[in-house]
Amino acid sequence: MKFTLKVWRQRGPDDKGRFAVYEARDVSPDMSFLEMLDGVNQSLIPTDEEPVAFEHDCREGICGSCSLVINGVPHGPDRGITTCQLYMRQFSDGATITIEPWRARAFPIIKDLVVDRRALDRVMQAGGYISINTGGAVDGNVLLISKEQAENAMDAASCIGCGACIAACKNASAMLFVAAKVSHLAALPQGNPERARRVMAMMEAMDREGFGSCGNQYECEAVCPKNISVRFIATLQREYLRAGIVESGLRTEPDSADQESA
Amino acid sequence: MQRVGWFRSSSGNRVVISLTGLGLVGFVVFHMLGNLQVFEGPDALNTYAAMLRDMPMFLWTARIGLLGVAIFHIALAIQLVLRNRRARPVGYALREYRHASVASRTMALTGSVLLVFVVFHLLHLTAGLADPSGNNRLDAGGHADVYGKVVHAFQNPLYVVIYLVGQLALGVHLSHAVSGSLQTLGIEHAAFNRLFKAAGPAVALLVVFGNLAIIFAIFFGIVRA
Numbered sequence: 299m300k301f302t303l304k305v306w307r308q309r310g311p312d313d314k315g316r317f318a319v320y321e322a323r324d325v326s327p328d329m330s331f332l333e334m335l336d337g338v339n340q341s342l343i344p345t346d347e348e349p350v351a352f353e354h355d356c357r358e359g360i361c362g363s364c365s366l367v368i369n370g371v372p373h374g375p376d377r378g379i380t381t382c383q384l385y386m387r388q389f390s391d392g393a394t395i396t397i398e399p400w401r402a403r404a405f406p407i408i409k410d411l412v413v414d415r416r417a418l419d420r421v422m423q424a425g426g427y428i429s430i431n432t433g434g435a436v437d438g439n440v441l442l443i444s445k446e447q448a449e450n451a452m453d454a455a456s457c458i459g460c461g462a463c464i465a466a467c468k469n470a471s472a473m474l475f476v477a478a479k480v481s482h483l484a485a486l487p488q489g490n491p492e493r494a495r496r497v498m499a500m501m502e503a504m505d506r507e508g509f510g511s512c513g514n515q516y517e518c519e520a521v522c523p524k525n526i527s528v529r530f531i532a533t534l535q536r537e538y539l540r541a542g543i544v545e546s547g548l549r550t551e552p553d554s555a556d557q558e559s560a
Numbered sequence: 561m562q563r564v565g566w567f568r569s570s571s572g573n574r575v576v577i578s579l580t581g582l583g584l585v586g587f588v589v590f591h592m593l594g595n596l597q598v599f600e601g602p603d604a605l606n607t608y609a610a611m612l613r614d615m616p617m618f619l620w621t622a623r624i625g626l627l628g629v630a631i632f633h634i635a636l637a638i639q640l641v642l643r644n645r646r647a648r649p650v651g652y653a654l655r656e657y658r659h660a661s662v663a664s665r666t667m668a669l670t671g672s673v674l675l676v677f678v679v680f681h682l683l684h685l686t687a688g689l690a691d692p693s694g695n696n697r698l699d700a701g702g703h704a705d706v707y708g709k710v711v712h713a714f715q716n717p718l719y720v721v722i723y724l725v726g727q728l729a730l731g732v733h734l735s736h737a738v739s740g741s742l743q744t745l746g747i748e749h750a751a752f753n754r755l756f757k758a759a760g761p762a763v764a765l766l767v768v769f770g771n772l773a774i775i776f777a778i779f780f781g782i783v784r785a
Contacts, residue, residue, distance in 0.1 A: 304653075317653065370656035396654045403647050466658075468665065469644035471570075501569055510647030511570035511640055513667070514740035515660035529748050535571065536746030542566045 299325040299386060302394040303338065305350055308407050315407070317396075318347075327387035331374060332357060332364060334386055351410040357382040359523060362458030365465070366411055367398040372462035372521045380460060380523040400461055402470035403508045415461050417507040418475060422459075424503035425496035426479045428488050447485055454482035456524040463518035463526075469510025474518040476500050477534035478526050484537055494541035501538055570643065571744075573636050578741035580633040585738060585763060587626055588730070592770040595710075598783060599774075602707035606699050609706040634675065641668050663736035670733040677726035685713065711785045714778035723775055727768050734764035 301322040308315030322338050329337070332354050339349035355363040364381035368374035374384040389395060399407055404417040457478035464472050480497050483489030489496070512531060519528045566572045597604045612619055657665070684690035691713065699705040713719045739760035742748075747756065777783040 306653075367652060370652060370654040371658065398652055398654070401648055401650055401652055403649055468660065470647040471644075473571075498566075501571055502565070505570050508647060509570075510644040511574055512744070513644070513664060514736070514743050515664045517658060517660050520658035528743070529750075529753070532743050532746045532748030534746075535575070535744055536748075538571050539575065539746055542572065545566075 299327055299389075299391045301325060301334070301386075301389065301392070304394060304396045305411070306398045307350070307410055308399075310409060311406055320350075325386050327385065329386045330357070330382055331366070331368065331384040331386065332382050351408075351412050353412050354382060359383045360458060362460035365400050365413065365415070365460060365462070367400065367465055369396050372400070372465040373460075373523055377520070378523060378525045380458075383523075400465035402461075402464050404470065404472070405461065405464065413461075415459075417509070418459050418461060418472070420507060421472065421476060421500055421503045422479065425492070425499035426483070428483065428492065430488070430491060432488055441487060443486065451482050451485040454478045454485065454526065454530050457482075457522075457526055458524060460523060462521045462523060464509065466517040466521040467510065467513070468515060468517065469513055471512050471518075472504050472507070472509040473512040473531050473534065474522065474526060474528065476504050477528075477530035480537055481530040481533040484533075493537060494544045497534070497537040497541045498545060570640070573640055574744050577633055577636050577640065578744040580629045580636075581737050582741050583629050584626070584633060585734060588734075588767050589763070592767050595774055596770055598707060598710060599777070602699055602705070602785075603701065605707045605710070606701065606703040606705060610703040613704070630678075634671075637668070637671060661736060663732045664740070667733065667736060670729045673725065673729035674733055677722070677729060680722065681726065684719070685709065691716075691719070708785055710774070711778050711783065714775050717779070720775055720779050724772075727771055727775075730771075731764045731768040734767065735761045738763050 303320045303322055304317050305320060306315060307318045320338050320342070322334055323341075325334050325337065332352070335350060335352060342349050353363045353365055355361040357364075359380045359382060362380070365372075366374070366381045368381065368384070373379060373381050375388050376384050397411065399405075399411045400413045400415075402413075405413040405415055407413050455478070457475060459475065461475070463474035464470050467473075480493075480500060483496060484493040514528075516528045519526065567576065594608060595605075597608050663670070680690060688709070693712070697705045697708060699708065714723070737760060739757050742756045742759065774783075
């Protein structure tokens with residue numbers, strides 16, 4: 299197969315950037331999108347042109363590194379997959395493919411198609427964890443969690459933090475990402491005690507990073523490689539409303555975890 | 561301090577927009593229902609209008625309340641739109657939507673058209689300033705002739721067109737707004753989600769059809785003075 303690629307090239311964070319056109323030749327329909335790009339880069343090495351920088355790691359859809367907007371859709375035309383799981387047979391031979399980086403104020407471009415997604419890490423650092431020491435693994439069936447509850451938490455926990463939801467959102471909102479993390483932790487007994495503080499801190503961090511707000515368009519769900527449902531955004535809103543009520547009635551100084559366990 | 565932070569956050573902001581919006585939706589539904597009395601003839605509508613005017617405390621509380629709610633709704637929405645514009649300074653060269661409805665993508669536009677329309681509507685039929693030819697007569701019962709004013713207005717194609725544009729903006733805005741507001745308020749349940757999703761278009765159709773029925777019935781002479 300043969301393709302014409304329109305690729306975003308940007309030397310660094312301060313460069314203005316532009317589109318460059320490359321030809322991808324001798325592409326097998328069974329190649330992944332990233333393998334096709336590897337081939338293009340291979341062909342650029344003998345020339346003066348610098349290879350195209352793009353992020354990738356596991357290449358099996360679990361690390362959340364690959365991040366390309368392909369023909370206007372994050373992770374490309376297929377559904378429920380990451381860019382590395384996209385195969386060239388999804389495109390018609392001779393097609394022109396436009397490749398752009400994630401676009402958001404909170405995701406500054408580092409180079410070409412690589413963006414800085416540390417904003418998501420900082421949102422996680424604000425509260426996306428459990429600070430209570432739960433000790434070693436407990437005996438089976440000591441901590442009873444219903445099947446439904448476990449499945450619900452797992453559905454949310456399958457978020458790999460790739461940022462496609464933000465890339466797809468008209469407002470570059472990180473609500474689906476935060477919703478997945480908050481819902482997952484609030485659904486389980488270990489995460490339950492800190493749920494009010496967590497949701498307040500993560501939402502505050504989200505706003506601070508310059509993400510937009512949810513417009514209920516559900517583009518995020520439509521591009522999520524893990525098919526995370528927008529119903530978690532409703533859960534997040536419920537958690538946030540609840541926290542607003544709980545926190546306003548209580549002291550602002552949180553209990554220390556040590557006192558509780560002593 | 562904490563509470564102020566809550567309301568100023570993007571999500572708290574949206575909760576207030578949703579609540580005020582749903583309040584305005586409630587008004588729009590009752591406004592439509594009240595106006596349908598035009599089909600019962602001049603006496604029914606004029607008596608209804610007189611009944612509202614005979615309760616000045618209620619009327620002005622409702623008016624000032626609605627104005628306050630609308631101002632909150634609009635001010636916070638503008639703040640939200642500006643915040644969202646800032647969130648993506650450089651857009652995509654190519655953009656394909658998979659799920660977002662036209663209504664959801666044009667909320668700011670339909671909202672702005674709606675604001676202009678509502679101001680016009682208040683000047684036109686409430687204050688009677690926009691159309692000097694629609695005089696404020698009294699009917700046989702001594703009430704203000706609201707019926708006559710409405711019939712006079714919609715016999716004029718110009719006003720019909722203006723109101724059609726207003727109704728289009730209203731319908732499109734509501735079709736996304738109601739369902740979106742439910743999601744924003746965290747109202748979600750696997751058994752009812754399809755109902756919640758249908759709520760927006762259903763309310764929009766209800767209100768718009770009710771209002772259009774009045775406009776067209778007058779324009780085509782089914783309801784006449």
